[in-house]
Amino acid sequence: MHQVRRLTLFALLLPAIALAQTARPLKHTPRPTVPAISAGDLETRLYIFADDSMQGRDVGAIGNLKATEYIAREARRIGLVPAGDSGTYFQTVPVKTRSFDTATSTFTVAGASLTPFVDYLPIAREPLDNPVLPIVYGGEVCDAAHALPPEQASGKFVVATVPSGFSGRCGPHSAPPPKGAAAAALIALDGFPRQFFVFFRDRRPFLDDPAASRVVPVFLIGSGAAAKMFSVPPDQLRLGMAGATAAVGVRYDVQPLPYAARNVVAIVPGSDPRLKGEYVVIGAHSDHIGVVPRPVDHDSVRIWNHIVRPEGDDDDQKQATAELQAQVNTALAAFRATHPGAARSDSINNGADDDGSGSVALLEIAERIASLQRKPKRSILFVWHTGEERGYFGSRFFTDHPTVPRDSIVAELQLDMVGRGGAEDETGRTRDGVPRHGGPSYLQLVGSRRVSTELGDLIERVNSAGRHNLAFDYAIDADGNPSQLYCRSDQYEYARFGIPVTFFTTGLHSDYHQVSDEPQYIDYTHMARVAILVEDVAVHVADLDHRVVVNHPKPEPDAPCSQ
16 A cells, blocks of 8 residues: 555554564465465465565566566466456556756746755656746645636646645645646745655656656745745735746656566456456555665564554654653563564565555455356456555556456456454544554455445445455545545546445554565455455456446546545
8 A cells, every 4th residue: 555644643552472472484385275265375375475585576676576477477377368468467567767867957936046955856756847937826735715726827837835734635745736837836834854855866666658647847845945936925925926937947867667567467257248348357556665775673663663653654753752662662672581582684575464465365366256167247357556655657557558448347446455454453543533443354445435336335235145244444434534545555546537446455554564564464364354255246246237336426537636
């Protein structure tokens, strides 16, 4: 699951002994899989898929290439029909990397030069070459009631303020520039967040798709740059106020990835000649976030996160109080006492739950459906998307360039982080910030009724009639939930075209985007129950005598997602 930064705080203490008791061995001997979905098969697959040899499966790295090779080999062995490029299982996704070219880029306001990483930071990483850009004030970010009209924004450099810092729903990545704007900037009145310097200096991957709609270049500017743009201080700016003129020549150095980014796409053909040309998509993402620059102590990191950051990287701004640090020290000492000599250095983000769990569950579902004597009426299309962690590259490219007609896709079911959800896991928070926790039958559903009420109702019926007896949590799907989970996995790339979707997840936990997200901490029995439910739902959707009814308005495909 793709991360969204935020500042909501909460602490959960979990004793070190409990952490140790839940762990399986670090390594696992693989066994042959069987057609039925089983905890044993999932364990075998995940220990392979999230092994250290995969090096965190970052898009464009050798580990992700190896992961997609493994999926394709299994798809072939299972008997799935290839549905990628040129009769293969792979759809190549045009991902490249780019870095800001500080040597040749220029940015002047009323003739005064601005210095990169001092006066401004490029956020959107889009090149811009315009010597005459009129500046206009666009109001406060996300204040839809007082937005700048398109005619006033057209062709201009629109500058906005962020009233509540860089957290929640209205940070620099969630505030779309006004329609027609040539460029946009956000004023950072309190200075640039420290982590932004590293993030925006680094070489980053991007989807180099000429067919995609143009992204408006966006900058973060300091108070000094804002003073050059307007004749009054930021707190005196009024909507539509004209500023000076900017001349911007921002450039990037673009390079290919070391290894190709690839979706894996395969089909179980439908049994009904009239309906086999329609598809139920089941998806997951094969990539994760690679390795950390410097090794850390695995066990101390895991204990610290359980106590201080119960939602892992979603709590990344939280620091330990003296009281919490004392709890960490006590827990770590207790762990060391019962595990002498067990300390290990770790630098690999294995991504066992995120989204190794979804990827291998998808293989299990595929093997099960491929083994059915009577196949579903509609075809089942399996897509292992790449690049989700870096910006939904694989799902964006697949839905813009599907290998089957897009109008033939009747629904998309997404599995992302389906291997945890225990009572000790803080799985998310309500819109009001109340922590949620898992349990023996816990499962979050996100987006199940946002495009099609019928799809959400069908999932409820299948859960009941099929005696799956999973307990659905819809709290994270509420409108306005600051986690924006509906927008944070690949299913939204389908929903933007009006395709009914459901995101199945067991939620967040303290190992989220940490080196401690490893196969030894997964609940394989729970994971098998989720996979069996999704398989049952997919078959029911595929066997309907009609397409799932879309009864909610379709969004603009290129508009930013907001929950």
